[in-house]
Amino acid sequence: MRGEAGHMATGMLAPVGRWRPGTEVSLALLVLALAAVFGISVPTFLSAANFVDLVESYSVTGILALGVFVVLLAGGIDISFAAIASVAQYVAATLAVTSGWPPLAVIGAGLATGVALSLVNAFLIERMAIPSIIATIATMTAYFSTLMAWTGGRAIYTLPDWWTRRIVFWRHETDGGDIVRIGLPIVLLLVIFAATHLLIGYTRAGRQLRAVGGNAEAARRIGVRIGRVQMIAYGYLGLCAALAGLLQSYRVGQAVPNAMVGSELNVVAAAVLGGASLTGGRGSAAGVMLGILLLAMLQNGLTLLSVPSFHFQTVIGAVLLLALVVISRNERRVLRGTGR
Amino acid sequence: MTETPSAGTEPSLSVSTARKGAARSLIALARPAGGTNGVLAIMILVLCAGFAAFLPHGSIGPGTLQSMMFQLPELALLSLAMSVAILSGGLNLAIIATANATALLMAVVVHALAPADGGTGGTLLAVLVAMGAGLCLAVAIGAVTGLLIASLGLNPLLVTLGTMSLIGGLSVTLTRGGVISGFPEMLLALGNTSFFYVPVSFVLLLVVFGLVAALLSRTAFGISVRMLGSNPEATKFSGVSEVRALVGVYVLSSVLCWSAGLVMMARFNSASAGYAGSYLLITILAAVLGGLNPYGGFGKIGGLLLGLVLLQLISTGFTLLGLDQHVTNVIWGVMLLVVMSARKMMSN
Secondary structure, eight states: OOOTTOOTTTOOOOOTTOOOOSHHHHHHHHHHHHHHHHHHHOGGGGSHHHHHHHHHHTHHHHHHHHHHHHHHHTTOOOSTHHHHHHHHHHHHHHHHHTSOOOHHHHHHHHHHHHHHHHHHHHHHHHTSOOOHHHHHHHHHHHHHHHHHHHHTTOOBOOOOHHHHSOOEEEEEEOTTSOEEEEEHHHHHHHHHHHHHHHHHHHSHHHHHHHHHHHOHHHHHHTTOOHHHHHHHHHHHHHHHHHHHHHHHHHHHSSBOTTSSTTOHHHHHHHHHHTTOOTTSSOOOHHHHHHHHHHHHHHHHHHHHTTOOTTHHHHHHHHHHHHHHHHHHHHHHHHHHTOOO | OOOOOOTTTSOOOSHHHHHHHHHHHHHHHHSOTTHHHHHHHHHHHHHHHHHHHHSOTTSSSHHHHHHHHHHHHHHHHHHHHHHHHHHTTOOOTTHHHHHHHHHHHHHHHHHHHSOTTOOHHHHHHHHHHHHHHHHHHHHHHHHHHHHHHHHHOOOHHHHHHHHHHHHHHHHHHHHTTOEEEOOOHHHHHHHHOEETTEEHHHHHHHHHHHHHHHHHHHSHHHHHHHHHHHOHHHHHHTTOOHHHHHHHHHHHHHHHHHHHHHHHHHHHSEEETTTTTTHHHHHHHHHHHTTOOTTSSOOOHHHHHHHHHHHHHHHHHHHHTTOOHHHHHHHHHHHHHHHHHHHHHHHO
């Protein structure tokens, strides 16, 4: 763990918009190889219905990982997003059930809660100069424990109909009789993916984000207002977290205070697997999506092979370590200037 | 320890510097002697006085103190394991997984070797062999972690995230998520006997803290660890072997996890892959609260001990006041933020 501003040597700021092969390509090859292995051993793995299932099962994780990726890109880290997602979800559910607010107001209030809590993080990190990992560990504890003390851990089971009604955008019946549905989770994941891609690649804020993550001191000297950039990064993560919280309760049909906490490190792992450097400045939204796809395929494939679910943690650990070793070799090549 | 020049020694070259000097000496007055440790000590005293005043008479006594001393060692040893890594500029997220894995290995070995008739000699041998096996596992985990971080130049946060997942996953897989329980009295004695009111495990804790503090402040290894934490580039160029120092750091960290695992299995009379999971982030909290610089390089082990006493005091006191664990957690989190913010304002 190094200082947010302490990374002078490693911050290579690639020209924006220039596609750099590297982690994404090796990851894509890995995903294809994995698909081939699972496809041969379990024929149902390659069916469209199964593919839609596995993407949908990782939609919440994916939205969180894309949000975390933006913060990582700006050179920070966040552990509190799952707690923020839970608080936003519960606040929205309470407003909908006990206060009877209309749908749009409920969704707006949920998203606003997420953004506000995440901006508190940005304030602590920027103004109080608390390292991001320490600040978000503290706020995670504070947010989540407040939620548990307030709710007593009780779930809200009676979400209104508009909340839990299945929204299907596209439906297709295959020859085998399987029904393929593209529902709200996948569409939201794709929307956030597109938004993240546009934000970091094609906007002024995105360029500044990468600059701050690459070399905070250099960015400050060319006139980037670091506090504002941090607010954008954490605000965006807060928005993604709240959206993921609302989506999670849509998928399970209830609001459970402790349903999302505990998965933080897996989400960070997914973002890093996709090539986001923990020291900031590097990575792409496409890489994060590939990282998510890899984890989703691993879990789905192992389940179809009837491997007991407790093996999954071991596999994630092994894959993460392997990916790290491979990425480090790539990065060294890039840093030595022989990589392209 | 921070040194603040007092107004008297500041040469009053101009009005503005004199004013600055006066302001500094005001801050120096506001800052209790001894910097961070002083703040913690005062907070501990205030809390003690507060609890003494507000808790019903008779609800605190020597028994309360003793139970706090029984509870402290696991968290303290794990926090020490985390602190060693933080001091080197890293982090060890695998501490809980390592403690549980070594405890499980020791449990399996004890069960396999302990004689059925309960003979003292055979049992002692079994316990010693088990402890040796656990120690070997800890050293192996630490060495691999240190090598991955140092020789490949990987981020400690990510490497230990991976090892945490791998070690934890293997422990769950090999035990099928179950608990291994029932150990010989000899082993349990470590967790629940006292020596003149002071629990044996607490004495062990103090000895370990003393050893680690001496190792980190008085040996070449300790100095290279601090240097690595404060400026890795400069340290490399000054001829310190990064690989050797980091392998040492993570082996030390893992061995401390092993000692925590030993204390846990003695106290609970069982071992499992799922124990102490909630401690992971609290150890980071304790380390930073105790004055360790989260970026590495600076901080004292004594401060960590004070930070831990403060956390335990809050937990015990608020439990006695009838508040639930969640409220205590909120207070812990807010307190960390307040202490960090206060430090920032004092240093300005």
